[in-house]
Amino acid sequence: MLGFFLLISLPLVILTGLLDYIAYGPQFHQAIPGQVGFLHLPFFNWPTRPAWLFQFTEGLHVILGLVLVPVVLAKLWSVMPKLFSWPPIRSVANLLERLSLIMIVGGIVFEIVTGLLNIQYDYIFGFNFYTAHYFGAWVFIVGFVVHVILKLPTMAQSLRSRSLRAELRTPLDKTRPESPDPDGLVASSPSSPTISRRGALALVGGGSLMVAVLSVGQSLGGVARSAALLLPRGRSYGNGPNDFQINRTAVSAKIDPAATGPKWQLTLAGGPAPLQLTRSMLLAMDQHSADLPIACVEGWATTQNWSGVRLRDLAKLAGVAVPNSAYVTSLEPKGVFSQAHLQSNQVLDPDSMLALRVNGADLSLDHGYPARIIVPALPGVHCTKWVRSIGFEA
């Protein structure tokens, strides 16, 4: 039963995880890890529509991953007697199969542990999260596929052996032990039950429901956010126009406040000659405004009303009306996310902009003042803050 549920839901977590690798733009070598051999989905240009695409895929990946923790723990609990079975090895087949379980058990627990630490900014493990989580996932995928192939008949058999409907009507005092199975997983002399089968299922389901209620708010945002009581992104910053989730403060990005003052100029490159624009020149251009979510790889999102200059207007101004790509740099002195490449469709989308204001006020320094990139469905870390230059590549 638990196995069946995981068989349906884990592929969703795997698929959304692999999709998010594509969202980072591997064609620009900016997806992490860089070298993955054949271990990726076919590359394609990440779309800008629907605007909530990345919020959805990454939210699903993280929230479903969290919700499945109780199910995975229950599944491991249910097969635990096998770990201590005696004799430990019955045949070569048995030995190889047990070895293959290292991939699936180690893989799932490793993915859960690294994922949970990452979304809570706890980098105690020391290695690169992206690399470890990505390759750990592939080890898990291999183990998962092998396990499904080998165990599908067992699962079908055990699903057939009991009717879910009958089980849901069986209270504790009518709960009888399982009859012995060929795999020797059933206890040979079970103690009298303390919980019915429906009770055990309800316990696992209740655990998942509790985790869902306590985490889905960080992806949905709005009123639901306050329900994410134990997660970093369930917090409120206040009610002002700039009071929404900050990812990397200006201080931690080592932004020099002087560089963002009146002296700041945006450089537009790629055309016949580079252009320098001050903030007031940008504000004098056609201003576009749109409600767009900004979503993070850690599975949280927030929708705000952004306004600024359309990227396609800037491209035209620079002299590259239909660019193949754009290269954005930040005032941030160093760091993986001090720069980002944008695809053609991400530059040309009518809602893609160099945002100057949010919710009717100037951006705050922590949100990228003097200007930041906002592109629909683009991972938040590539919506570069404190923009220094944009190079349009024909």
Next chain:
Amino acid sequence: MRKFTAGLRHLYGANPLHLLTLLAGFALAGYVVSVLGLSQLWDSKVWWHSILVWFIGAIVLHDLVLFPLYAVADRSLVAGWRAITGRLPDKAPRVSPINYIRIPVLATGLLFVMFFPGIIEQGKRTYHGSTGLTQGPFLDRWLLIAAALFGLSAIAYTVRSLLVGHEQNGDRQSS
């Protein structure tokens, strides 16, 4: 041919497809590690910053620490309860409290295991650099959730005991 597969089955312990599936799996896992680079698995400066240590550690942590801990705790709870009811059958409550203790303990334990970095304020600096906030509220929030869960369980247990008591009194009067 059939004789051969039967022989293999006897020698190996399962059908040939079983063997082929597993070998393909191991080869693929080998490819994954090879693309990552064998040297990436090990951090020669700080051994416990190694991916390999965390991967194997994840299994050890679950199978040999977490599982034995909760299994022993649960066994003790059930055995303790049975010892009490065995000795004083007349005074034993009509409703077993086991699940009313087990469920809130499991729930608060699960929340701690999942969200402990915030609760014990681990990763303070990165957290502050990323969000501009502190992890201050999380311990209090977790304690309040625990209080709510145990409180709800106490209420549920009371209601259940009253209902069962009422039913049994009803039975006695009618007989």
